[in-house]
Amino acid sequence: MNNTAANSKKDTVTQSRQIEQLFAGVDTQDGAGVKLTRVLTQQLQQRLDPYLMLDNFKSDNPDDYVAGFPNHPHRGFETITYMITGRMRHRDSVGNEGLLQNGGVQWMTAASGVIHSELPEQEDGAMEGFQLWLNLPTKDKMNDPWYKDFQSEDLPKYTTEDGVDVTVIAGTSHGVEGAVTRDITEPTYLDIHLPAGTSFSQAIPADHNAFAFVYRGTVDIEGREVPTKTMAILKNDDNTDGVTITADSSEDTKVILITGRPLREPIVQYGPFVMNSQQEIMQAVTDFQSGKFGEGA
Numbered sequence: 001m002n003n004t005a006a007n008s009k010k011d012t013v014t015q016s017r018q019i020e021q022l023f024a025g026v027d028t029q030d031g032a033g034v035k036l037t038r039v040l041t042q043q044l045q046q047r048l049d050p051y052l053m054l055d056n057f058k059s060d061n062p063d064d065y066v067a068g069f070p071n072h073p074h075r076g077f078e079t080i081t082y083m084i085t086g087r088m089r090h091r092d093s094v095g096n097e098g099l100l101q102n103g104g105v106q107w108m109t110a111a112s113g114v115i116h117s118e119l120p121e122q123e124d125g126a127m128e129g130f131q132l133w134l135n136l137p138t139k140d141k142m143n144d145p146w147y148k149d150f151q152s153e154d155l156p157k158y159t160t161e162d163g164v165d166v167t168v169i170a171g172t173s174h175g176v177e178g179a180v181t182r183d184i185t186e187p188t189y190l191d192i193h194l195p196a197g198t199s200f201s202q203a204i205p206a207d208h209n210a211f212a213f214v215y216r217g218t219v220d221i222e223g224r225e226v227p228t229k230t231m232a233i234l235k236n237d238d239n240t241d242g243v244t245i246t247a248d249s250s251e252d253t254k255v256i257l258i259t260g261r262p263l264r265e266p267i268v269q270y271g272p273f274v275m276n277s278q279q280e281i282m283q284a285v286t287d288f289q290s291g292k293f294g295e296g297a
Contacts, residue, residue, distance in 0.1 A: 009174060011173065011242060013202070013203060016222050017236075018240075019234065020235040024231075025037040025231065030055070030069070031118075034065050034067065035057070035059060036056060037058075039231045040054035041053070051133065051209070052077060054131070055131045056229070057127065057131075058126075058215075068088065068118055071115050072272055073113060074108075074116070075112065079107075080106070080133075081106040081118070082129050083103065083105070083106075083128075084102070084128040085102055087120065089120075091116060092115065094147065096108075098147070098149035100118075103151070107148050111136060111144060113145070113294075115294060132189070134187055136185075137185070141275060155178075156176050158176050162200075168190060184261070188204075188260070189257075191256050192255050194217075194245070194252065195252050196248065196251050199244055199245065202243055202259075208259045208260055210257070211259075212256065212258075213255065222244070243257070268281055
């Protein structure tokens with residue numbers, strides 16, 4: 001699903017947001033020892049509301065990923081896994097199953113509770129991707145779980161006049177609607193590939209939080225350099241209407257841009273459970289231990 005640069009509606013940015021802060025992330029392990037970089041940490045949840053976490057995993061050493069993520073529970077939020085390179089099998093307690101592979105996306109709404117596993121279907125080669133946690137509003141936290149996977153060819157894509165390739169995972173960009181939309185959190189999730197020296201602009205509502213993560217090359221945002229494997233939190237400013245990202249003149253660049261409308265609700269997290277109060281967290285633990293999330297996949 002690819003559109004050319006001749007989109008009828010283009011995002012015009014008259015004043016770009018500036019960078020508030022840069023973060024390189026924290027190297028850690030999750031699942032059964034999968035090595036990854038936690039880019040959006042728990043300390044940034046209020047600042048980047050409605051987003052709770054962003055992990056970046058990248059390795060060509062199977063010892064870093066082959067054990068995967070065996071059965072584990074979630075409640076109260078959504079997970080969006082974007083596989084740049086690799087193959088991973090999803091199974092869950094609701095009966096969903098899907099193969100996540102090169103360029104594909106898995107969107108899972110855990111809501112009232114689900115147990116799932118994500119296990120590699122490869123024993124060598126590179127594996128690279130992202131997992132993003134998106135909070136649910138209070139009224140939706142106890143809804144039924146939902147799951148959908150999208151292969152690369154299912155994701156809306158377009159190319160600008162300057163040759164910038166954009167994949168629209170969520171939200172809307174230059175008139176192209178993404179694979180998923182959400183009415184309350186209004187997430188926008190773009191994967192942007194910029195040839196050396198080119199620029200890309202994206203409109204962002206003034207009340208939305210926004211950040212960019214560079215995973216190849218170097219970019220410039222309003223005169224400040226963002227090196228590879230670095231997240232830039234974009235400053236909230238009522239006088240701005242979006243962001244303009246410019247690739248370094250010497251190399252092609254790849255960056256994900258994520259924006260969303262903050263919920264401004266209490267965030268209480270205990271491991272894989274994210275609710276609004278400690279009491280709700282205790283109930284989530286009780287429900288999981290008593291089998292109310294169903295059987296593992």
